[in-house]
Amino acid sequence: MGYFTSHSFFYTYNKLDKMKLGESMTLDELSVGESAIVKKIETDDNMTRRFIDIGLVEGTKVTSLYRSYLKDPTAYFIRGAVIALRKKDAKKIYIIRGNHEDVL
Amino acid sequence: MKMYYKQGYQKKNTQEKIIGLAGNPNVGKSTIFNELTGLKQHTGNWTGKTVENAYGYYGYHDTNYKIYDLPGTYSLITHSKEEEHARDFICFDHYDAIIVVCDALCLERNLNLVLQILEVTDQVVVCVNLLDEAKKRGIEIDLEQLSTELQVPVIGTCARDKIGLNELVKQIEEMGKTPIKESIQTKYKEQIEDAIVKVENHLTPFFPKNLSTRFFALKMIENDQDILNRLEEVTNFRLEAHPALSSIIIEQREQLKQSGILYHFLKNDTAKTIIHHAETICQKVVHNPQSNMKKHQTLEKILKSPWTGIPIMLAFLFLIFWITMVGANYPSQLLFQFFSWLEQWLRYGFELFSFPSWITGIMIDGAYQTVTWVISVMLPPMAIFFPLFTLLEDFGLLPRIAFQLDKQFAKCKACGKQALTMCMGFGCNAVGVTGTRIIDSPRERLIAIITNNFVPCNGRFPTMVSIITMFFVGFRPGLQNSISNALILTGIILFGILMTLIVSNGLSNTILKGMPSSFVLELPPFRKPQIGKVLIHSLFNRTLFVLGRAITVALPAGIVIWLLTNLTIDGVSIIQICADFIDPFARMIGLDGVILMAFILGFPANEIVVPIMIMIYLSKTSMTDISNLSLLKQILVDNGWTITTAICTILFSLLHFPCSTTCLTIKKETGSLKWMLFTILLTTSIAIMTCFIISHLLNLFI
Numbered sequence: 001m002g003y004f005t006s007h008s009f010f011y012t013y014n015k016l017d018k019m020k021l022g023e024s025m026t027l028d029e030l031s032v033g034e035s036a037i038v039k040k041i042e043t044d045d046n047m048t049r050r051f052i053d054i055g056l057v058e059g060t061k062v063t064s065l066y067r068s069y070l071k072d073p074t075a076y077f078i079r080g081a082v083i084a085l086r087k088k089d090a091k092k093i094y095i096i097r098g099n100h101e102d103v104l
Numbered sequence: 105m106k107m108y109y110k111q112g113y114q115k116k117n118t119q120e121k122i123i124g125l126a127g128n129p130n131v132g133k134s135t136i137f138n139e140l141t142g143l144k145q146h147t148g149n150w151t152g153k154t155v156e157n158a159y160g161y162y163g164y165h166d167t168n169y170k171i172y173d174l175p176g177t178y179s180l181i182t183h184s185k186e187e188e189h190a191r192d193f194i195c196f197d198h199y200d201a202i203i204v205v206c207d208a209l210c211l212e213r214n215l216n217l218v219l220q221i222l223e224v225t226d227q228v229v230v231c232v233n234l235l236d237e238a239k240k241r242g243i244e245i246d247l248e249q250l251s252t253e254l255q256v257p258v259i260g261t262c263a264r265d266k267i268g269l270n271e272l273v274k275q276i277e278e279m280g281k282t283p284i285k286e287s288i289q290t291k292y293k294e295q296i297e298d299a300i301v302k303v304e305n306h307l308t309p310f311f312p313k314n315l316s317t318r319f320f321a322l323k324m325i326e327n328d329q330d331i332l333n334r335l336e337e338v339t340n341f342r343l344e345a346h347p348a349l350s351s352i353i354i355e356q357r358e359q360l361k362q363s364g365i366l367y368h369f370l371k372n373d374t375a376k377t378i379i380h381h382a383e384t385i386c387q388k389v390v391h392n393p394q395s396n397m398k399k400h401q402t403l404e405k406i407l408k409s410p411w412t413g414i415p416i417m418l419a420f421l422f423l424i425f426w427i428t429m430v431g432a433n434y435p436s437q438l439l440f441q442f443f444s445w446l447e448q449w450l451r452y453g454f455e456l457f458s459f460p461s462w463i464t465g466i467m468i469d470g471a472y473q474t475v476t477w478v479i480s481v482m483l484p485p486m487a488i489f490f491p492l493f494t495l496l497e498d499f500g501l502l503p504r505i506a507f508q509l510d511k512q513f514a515k516c517k518a519c520g521k522q523a524l525t526m527c528m529g530f531g532c533n534a535v536g537v538t539g540t541r542i543i544d545s546p547r548e549r550l551i552a553i554i555t556n557n558f559v560p561c562n563g564r565f566p567t568m569v570s571i572i573t574m575f576f577v578g579f580r581p582g583l584q585n586s587i588s589n590a591l592i593l594t595g596i597i598l599f600g601i602l603m604t605l606i607v608s609n610g611l612s613n614t615i616l617k618g619m620p621s622s623f624v625l626e627l628p629p630f631r632k633p634q635i636g637k638v639l640i641h642s643l644f645n646r647t648l649f650v651l652g653r654a655i656t657v658a659l660p661a662g663i664v665i666w667l668l669t670n671l672t673i674d675g676v677s678i679i680q681i682c683a684d685f686i687d688p689f690a691r692m693i694g695l696d697g698v699i700l701m702a703f704i705l706g707f708p709a710n711e712i713v714v715p716i717m718i719m720i721y722l723s724k725t726s727m728t729d730i731s732n733l734s735l736l737k738q739i740l741v742d743n744g745w746t747i748t749t750a751i752c753t754i755l756f757s758l759l760h761f762p763c764s765t766t767c768l769t770i771k772k773e774t775g776s777l778k779w780m781l782f783t784i785l786l787t788t789s790i791a792i793m794t795c796f797i798i799s800h801l802l803n804l805f806i
Contacts (some may be wrong), residue, residue, distance in 0.1 A: 046620040052375045053178035055213045069410040070511040080210025084507050084625040
């Protein structure tokens with residue numbers, strides 16, 4: 001665990017049945033109530049810094065909590081806090097569906 | 105519960121220790137600060153900075169502690185001026201200890217900041233706050249274990265109930281007595297550690313002793329210009345002055361590159377290592393973190409559903425609106441009566457000393473009347489609004505409203521939180537502009553600041569309402585009339601909102617294009633707000649502060665207005681000459697010279713626009729407030745007012761330049777004169793254009 005979480009995680013992921021875990025997708029596609037692990041974040045430097053601030057980096061577990069009435073933004077549970085992200089930003093976060101425990 | 109420390113204590117001639125209070129936003133930092141210092145707070149400006157700082161005192165065992173409430177920040181890598189200010193204090197200032205306040209509910213993320221601060225200094229006390237809330241949710245935190253992991257003292261508190269504060273104060277005293285242990289340091293990848301050590305070795309001999317060599321060595325390798333510039337400002341340390349060091353840094357960057365680490369990305373890389381370090385610590389210290397989200401509160405459930413949530417939020421927005429319109433008027437009236445009562449006595453006093461009439465004129469008819477006018481109209485909405493909004497934000501409702509409205513605003517490239525600052529604008533635009541602090545993305549914040557004026561404030565409402573009554577509705581009281589009055593007013597407000605959205609969109613596609621923009625909105629758990637403290641705190645800190653600003657402008661403006669109306673050339677007052685001069689231009693946009701002149705002189709406060717107008721029309725020498733509307737209408741019609749004039753006056757009032765207090769606040773909040781001037785220019789040209797088009801269109805039909 002610790003720093004190497006993301007690395008060891010990729011390794012195990014490749015070995016597991018992809019169908020069972022769900023395919024690689026972006027955070028905005030995660031349905032409410034489901035959890036996922038962040039695989040990769042592809043956004044500009046400014047937004048990356050914001051994500052780092054709230055502890056959203058590769059290997060972080062994210063749970064989708066609820067969407068706003070107009071379906072955007074969505075509230076996520078990230079490292080003990082509830083954080084709302086817009087769809088356009090969530091699109092840049094690649095995830096693998098499933099719990100930390102399920103994956104490892 | 106017995107308190108051992110003394111709030112707000114300031115004993116003369118004893119030693120003083122300096123403490124900084126740092127932490128993420130919303131962790132109860134201010135609660136701890138208020139508990140320790142009492143309500144005696146001082147605000148002032150950090151030299152050369154536009155950010156206010158709050159500090160206070162407490163005493164413990166014959167020592168004074170001066171404690172700084174630093175702005176909430178997620179990390180030492182900064183985005184905003186406020187965060188920069190917290191970082192500068194932590195990295196460069198001289199202090200005896202830093203208290204890092206953590207939220208027990210999301211300790212993991214908070215530890216991130218703790219670990220970053222530990223890189224800078226070992227004089228840290230970690231304070232895990234909100235332990236009671238965490239316990240309710242079944243989260244257990246092993247504070248002793250945390251202290252062992254971090255190698256710094258850890259104190260658990262529930263600041264709201266004053267639990268743990270004595271221990272905190274005691275621990276800070278202890279720190280001064282015992283030598284400080286070396287705290288834990290986050291270990292980066294081996295190659296990075298090697299590079300840091302090599303740079304550090306060369307840095308140590310000539311680097312200021314009180315600053316952390318490890319931290320700055322890393323920043324030098326990362327080439328963090330922001331912090332290196334600040335280092336130069338504070339200590340005169342320039343990297344260019346040390347060629348040997350510079351070449352070692354370049355050499356180390358080269359080596360890192362060979363092992364696949366580019367120094368451009370080093371900053372993010374090290375930040376991630378710290379996050380993972382915090383995660384590792386938390387796994388040992390926090391038990392049961394999962395139950396956190398399962399216990400969702402009922403209130404959250406109610407708000408989540410549109411069927412129950414929308415009515416509740418609308419009700420709150422309506423409540424805010426209603427309080428602006430109605431709640432502020434009554435105290436306004438009282439203040440007004442009080443000031444006119446005082447005015448009589450002042451006049452009496454002036455007569456008693458037989459001052460010449462021009463002194464009485466300048467002092468009472470000019471300065472006194474304008475200042476009291478501004479106070480009576482501005483103080484009530486501000487005194488109501490600042491606390492109300494702080495309460496709703498403490499409670500956690502405001503972020504949720506912003507969450508629901510964000511999509512609409514995002515379409516115009518603005519932020520959902522702007523809806524809230526617009527609501528504040530109904531009370532007072534200066535309040536609305538200050539309120540934009542809740543928007544943390546620079547571009548969206550500027551948009552909200554610049555467009556706030558399109559929301560008519562409490563000072564402009566009466567003008568609009570009376571013109572509508574006079575020219576469109578009629579004077580007879582009745583349900584039908586008040587409904588049509590409300591409908592027209594709603595139409596005007598909607599027009600203002602429409603302009604806000606259009607201008608927001610326009611700005612982000614032109615001038616503000618490329619400004620950094622981000623949206624990360626934290627929805628903190630609902631918390632019971634601390635009513636008493638919030639009220640007093642925001643009343644003294646914010647309201648009186650803004651009011652002071654208002655008076656500094658209103659006072660000279662009042663004198664100028666009096667001089668303009670009373671000094672005459674060939675028997676015509678200067679104000680009349682000015683009004684005649686701008687008359688041709690004013691007529692082009694559907695107004696007349698007097699109206700425009702009144703708007704210009706109404707710069708200190710929009711409330712005085714109508715009184716000035718009447719004053720010039722009647723060629724009087726002091727401002728009068730005519731309460732009889734039919735008489736007022738007669739005066740206006742006699743001076744050539746038509747339906748077009750009325751419509752254009754309302755539109756001009758809605759769109760024109762912000763009042764002087766708002767302008768000063770804009771300058772203060774943006775930290776530059778440029779944005780203030782830009783706002784004045786933009787709003788005024790929009791007002792002129794709109795009035796021009798509307799008046800010409802109307803003239804075609806009428």
